[in-house]
Amino acid sequence: MAKKGSGQNQAEENYLNESRRNFFKQSSLLTALAVTPPAFLKAAEEGLDEKAAGYFEKMPLAIQINGVNHDLSVEPRTTLLDLIREQLALPGTKKGCDHGQCGACTVHVNGNRVLSCLTLAVTAEGKKVTTIEGLADGEKLHPMQEAFIKYDGFQCGYCTPGQIMSGIACIREGHANSDDEIREYMSGNICRCGAYPNIVKAIADVKKGGQTL
Amino acid sequence: MEKDKAPDRIDRVDARAKVTGTASYAADHKIQNTVYGLLVGSTVAKGRIKSIDTKAAEKASGVLAVLTYFNTPKLPGYTTGKDPSKPPTGGQPLRFFATNEIFYYDQAIALVVADTYERVLHAAKLVKAQYEKATHKTSLEDNLATAKVPTGPRQEDYTRGEADSYKNAPVKIEQEYYHPVEVHNPMELGSIVAFWEGAEKVTVYTKTQGVQATQKSISDAFKLPLGNVTVHARHIGGAFGMGLRTWPYEIAAVMAAKKVGKPLKLVLHREQMFTNVGYRPATKQKIGLGATADGKLIGLTHEATGNTSAYEEFTEATVNISRFMYACPNVTTRYRLVPLNVCTPIWMRGPGEATGAFALESAMDELAHALKLDPVEFRVRNHADSDPEKNLPWSSKYLKECYEMGAERIGWKNRKLQPRTNQDGDWLVGYGMGAGSFGAMRWVASVKGILQPEGKLRLQCSVNDMGPGTATMMTAVAADIMGLPPGRIIIEMGSTGLPPGPMQGGSNVTATVGSAVHDVCFAMKEQIAALASKAGSVFSKANSQQLKAEDLLFSENGLSLKSDTSVRLSYSEFFKQNGLPAVEVTKESKGTEQPYSSYSFSVHFVKLRVHPATGRIKIDHVVSCADAGTIVSPKTSESQMIGGAVGGIGMALMEDMVIDQRFGRPINNNLADYHVPVNADIPTVDVLFVNKKDPIIGPMGSKGLGEIALVGVAPAIANAVFNATGKRLRELPITRDKLLEV
Known part of the structure; x- marks a missing residue:
């Protein structure tokens, strides 16, 4: 599945470092908000939470899916399953229970089977994901x-x-x-x-x- | 199908789409700007909603709407469907948000809509309701006193000969049997994508076993012309009956899509699959069975009480199998319903028959034991040579052949007549069998066939394929008649707008749609023969007679004259000469009333081991035999039979939705706590078909298969457990605790 050159790996590494920095920046902002609850609550009452949420709710995510690199911005609560189905238009992976009880959502992460409904997308940072859509080689089936x-x-x-x-x-x-x-x-x-x-x-x-x- | 010709084992025609992830199920359809809906359920099982606080949910990020009883106008057609005589149910169908009355736990009290799935998931948790609670009834056992006679047809008490005459028989048994609520739980969750074009036209992708029926339900509810409602369901991820009606969640999603003016996707949670979309009802049964000392049945009484909901009347043919399965002069059946505070049940694979056969086939085994007779021999002695209920000959019946071939394959001769006498190391070995039956029905279907110049045949019908292989069956029928390889046949199905086909239920589809495909193909051949007979064609030059279809050979290369195969034309040349872009034929095909009784039959044999110290049951081998007429598509038919055996193993050994009666809510509504068979539970399953044509039902002679695959499996297992251990368990599922405490 690996289709990336070494130059790309370097770029990816830079990107990952960048992502981490962004995460820390955001985290400290959130901490700042957390210690000033009255101001935060007031903002919420005035409907500002909607706008703030749009910014704070998302994190960058670099992930390779079926050999294609994606630089994404996702909510930390988004599961790998919902990411690939709802945001990346790869509906081949199925939702059967959302609790890791049925196996319908099984994908490979770095070659191992995982339940994508129990995997937060952000934990697949920098990893290689293969879904059912990525198995065949063109017309040639696996x-x-x-x-x-x-x-x-x-x-x-x-x-x-x-x-x-x-x-x-x-x-x-x-x-x-x-x-x-x-x-x-x-x-x-x-x-x-x-x-x-x-x-x-x-x-x-x-x-x-x-x-x- | 030609006689004596082994049918081709063609691969499932949609297999490639299914193994590459390109087969699209309802929730897979992507429409731009789709928003997400989620249902919030009641936390009480009976009562009234006093108030709902939706403020927090409405203020949450991305929320577009929160629909509740307090802000949602009633649908224009919200009372439509109030007709107890119409199946599947009588009574008033539930419309979410049209009433503040709570009939069952987890009944939707709100539908939250937001722009992303994560946001709707969060917002739905913020909806809080206050209830005026009332005392609920959720236990069948505790409410048997409220049982009533249902109003539907064929549900009244039945007596043939003398009522309850088993009581006077020289050898008799009288026993009670029970099975709890069993939930369909197809792997695909209940899912719908709905979008409106303006206020009058709506399109949905949904999980239904019949697009036409869903179209009618939506059109009734919203008072729209039928043509303004489009329903697609090409692939559905199993259903086993739960897609045989349009559920309140589907109507609610269509309503919410209209309100927000955007395409809306709603996918049920697995928990909601237990509480909102039907199940096989809990049923208490009593059988009295009496025979002469030499094993001829004298009397049979079969009584059953199942549950329905507090707002609809759901019935199934639980006791009806006892009326025709065996030659018995005196038969009495009684069927009752107990309304409970639960969602309305819905037919689940082999609906009432599977329930009834558990009791009847267990009782047959018990009486055979009392008579010291082999259970197969006992059944053969009481074989019904004609239908004793309708007093009609069978259209075909090869049940005795099923007994024979199954007994041979399982090694029935190794069964010990005396239970608990067959030991293998620490294990007790047992053999059991059970028979099943289901009405063989042929309904009405229209199919359009289009033969294209490149030798491709396009077949269109609105019927869908929930897994049995309907598209493969249609391909097999057409390939055989048209002399085309399966790859040249294109099936277009599962959408309204195509020629109307039947619901995918009641094991009717092969007989119904297969026959229509058959008729279309033969009509197409006649039409081509007429064209070939026209003056000037190469065929009329070589043969001056008016040509009939049988005078021509049809193959992937085109047409040739049977009497002289050197006289030939490709389809493209033939169409060109006739100035036609293609040949099109549309036919409506249906079964007719015949002076015969039509049923499919099955027999299931099981060999298992029981570990007496731990109560563990290990099934070693299942042999399922079917008399379903001609088998058109052997490969997919075998899979269907295996699936029925697996479903029966679940029914017998695992499946049980447990309700906490204090709160009227299930405590195991998820796939970890509600056990279904997994791979390690399933042994080798051999499938044997009699494969003999039914001369009455339709041109191919195919009867149904889907239901009989499961009917009779559970009692075969219970009977094998008895044979192994000497312990008779009359309550499903047969779990270790029950086995150890007897």
Whole structure:
């Protein structure tokens, strides 16, 4: 996925330092406001909080998603899931529970599977994120995508992006050595249509294929 | 489908979109300047809203509106739907904000709209309400005394022969069965994007199993001409029945979009999926079953009491399966409802039949045990050769074949007649089976087919695809008839404006829409044959007779004469010669009243192990067999059957929405505490189809599959637990605590 040159890395580093400085600046301003509550409350009453919020609520975020660098301004409370779905127009990653209970929102961060609904976007600062949209190489599907089609590892398709991202990670982690092991390590991804047996077949087949994922 | 030809195992046609994340579900649709809506729920289960403080929410960053009872005018058509005779429900549909009355916990009391999701999430927490509380009723068990006879059709008490005659049978059982509330919980949350063009036209992307029905509901509520409401739902992320009606949250979102004059997106929280969009109702059942000493049924009484809401009457066919499943001269059924302070239930996969079959098939197992008979043999002895309820022959029935092939595959011969006698190390091994059935229905659908010069066939129908593979089924039917590879067939579906198709429910779609595709393709072939017969065409030169469709070969390369395949034309040449841009055919196709009774049948076999010290249940193997007529699309059909088995395992072993009766609210309304099957819970599931054509239902002879995939699974598991342990559990889910305390 890495498509950046070393010059860009330097630029990124500068950017990251810049971001940190901005964060400290903002933090000290917020602290200043916090110790003068009467003034802050008065401002709120006069409706100034709306304007202030627009400024204070956001933080810079440098993040690479599917090989593309983004310099963003996000609220610290924004989850990685809501960022990629609502702000970056990558709706392939799905929201199933928003509590890390279903796995529909699974993406890769620096190659590891994470639940994007439990990840604040700002904690992915400087990291590489891969979503379902970033797996295929142009028209050529990723082997896990091919296997899900071959074994019909889905019905409605809603949990599928999460299952595929988890399935790839399951093999990378070395947790796909038997059907039972796959079942165990894929149990964080709920499929309500009940495609589990076909999902296991797809992952076992990719594992058997031996490709580097 | 041609006889004796193995159907092609075509891949799901929308698979590529689903594995690349490009399949768009309701909340994935991006419209510029979309704002976000969120519902705030009542914290009491019954009462009245005294006041709502929305000041803080209104002042929060980015908030555009807060809709409540106190500031929202009633919709022009807010009473529409008050007709108890119309399914799915009788009574007054709930309209959020039209009343200050609270009927159930988490009923929406406000809808907050803000410019970003984060802001609406925060603002919604600032809404505070004061209530005048009243005493709620949320327990079925505690309110059985208020049970009443429902008003819908086929719900009145039924007696064939002598009432309650099982009581006089030489061998009899009489038992009670119970299952709690089970929630559909599709992975996709209830979602809608709504936007208005002016005050009279609205478009929505929403989670529905029928775009036409949603269009009608919105048009009724807002008193808009039908044509001014556009509904899209090409892909929906599962539904299992919860998308069979338009819910109050959808109407509220459309209302809020109008108020703020911007496109609005509303996605329910998972917690709200438990409280606001239906569920399989809790049901208490009683079965009395009696037979002769040699195992012929004499009498069957099946009574069931389910819950409905305090504002609507929801009914399902819980006891009806007992009227026709077995040859029994004396049958009595009684069905009652208890209104509770909960959201109205809605059909959940294999609706009443799955509930009823749990009791009936458990009871059959109990009586077989009492008779010292093999449960399969007992069922074969009581096989209904014709429909004993309607007194009609079956349109087709291959239930005995299902028993045979399933018993063979699971290794039924290894089952011990005496329970708790099959041990494998520390584990007790058990085998169980249960049968299922569901009406095989063919409704009405219109399909338009457009054959294009490049040899591509476009098929259009408003039906959508919640996962069973409707688009794949349509492709399979058309590919077979038109001699085209599946990749040449383009399906356009899931939007109003396309030729109207049915709701995706009741296992009707293959028979309904598949038949319409069939009819369209045959009509198209006839139309082409007529064109080919015109003077001057290469075909008429080679064959002076008027050509019929069967005289021509249709393939991806175009047309040729069957009697002389060297006489051929590509579609582009053929269309050019006829001066046509394409050939178009639209057909409405529907089932007709026949002097037959049509049902699909299934049998599920389960082998499992129980660890007696810990009560752990490990399912080793499931074999699901179906008589669903011709199987048009084997690959997706197998997945559908596997999914039904998985749903049945959830019903049998895990699913239970627990209500804290003190407050009338669920305590496990999330996917960590409400257990559904995960990958590690599911063993190998083998699917076997009889795959024999039903000669009555429609041209392909396909009956339905979606419901029978689940109906009968739960009792098969309960029966296997009995066979393993000797313990009969009549209350679902079968959890360790219950297994250990018996």
